[in-house]
Amino acid sequence: MKKLAIKVDIDTLRGYREGVPQMLDLFKKHGIKASIFFSFGPDNSGKAIRRIFRKGFISKMMRTKAPSTYGIKTLMYGTLLPAPMIVPSAPDIFARASDEGHDCGVHAWDHVYVQDELPGITKDEFLSLFERSAEMFEKLSGSKPLSCAAPGWQISPVSLEVQEEAGLKYCSDTRGHSPFIPVFRGRTYSPVQIPTTLPTMDEIMGLPGIDDDSIGDVWLKGMDKEWNVLTVHAEMEGLSKISVFEKFILKAKENGALFHTLADYARDSAPKEENIRIGTMTGRAGTLALQEEK
Ligand SMILES: [Zn+2]
Helix, strand or coil: CCEEEEEEECCCHHHHHHHHHHHHHHHHHHCCCCEEEEECCECCHHHHHHHHHCCCHHHHHHHCCHHHHHCCCHHHECCCECCCECHHHCHHHHHHHHHCCCEEEEEECCHHHHHHHHHHCCHHHHHHHHHHHHHHHHHHHCCCCCEECCHHHCCCHHHHHHHHHCCCCEECCCECCCCEEEEECCEECCCEECCECCCCHHHHCCCCCCCCCCHHHHHHHHCCCCCEEEEEECCHHHHHCHHHHHHHHHHHHHCCCEEECHHHHHHHCCCCEEEEEEECCCCCCCCEEEECCC
């Protein structure tokens, strides 16, 4: 029996408003509890265009058909159009995810800002961004957030310190193979890291031999760890790729997969200290946080 946790990242207003309700319907239909991480504040997706000079950005935009996946409007938020607020635009969607028993956590207050500017963000600023999300989380769900997932798998000593001081039970900021207690630049942090183990759709879709029909098999084959984690995006698997996502869920069930949340993993695993290093990954522009290979 293979364990699988579905981690949903919500990056944009459109993903939140249109993708999340469809995903919640899908999870209900298949009796799955997922771990869902929300971007609460402004949708500044248009500013991601600054990444255009980064190696790999354009090929990724082409491979993932970004304009049709994200919508033209989304690609202008924060530049030609003002940045709309995400969760406040429809707080009932967040409340529904929480009420339906999903493991909810914080992705970001401002996803694009944190993903692109994290190295320059001070502890005070990071704390105030986190607190804004945490306050909204608590107001809408009645409890404090116990987990977070870094935008674009970006970490800094500041982000890890704030997560520890906030008393989070676990964080999913890294890519790797199994739950671990993170050591970064010689310091240990208490929240357990539950890394994403599988490649995301936007990293591999369109590579040779990988299309809507075959991606589910690629993921199934990749579920060779004890604690498998797949990150999906409300913008993609919740919208234009929802049927591809459902096909994968059905296949995974046929193959005996048992669905868990990241909170279950944090509770059930026996993590040991391991290093985080900053490196690169196929299909992803720029660097990200990786669990050191054993
Ligand atoms: Zn994200």
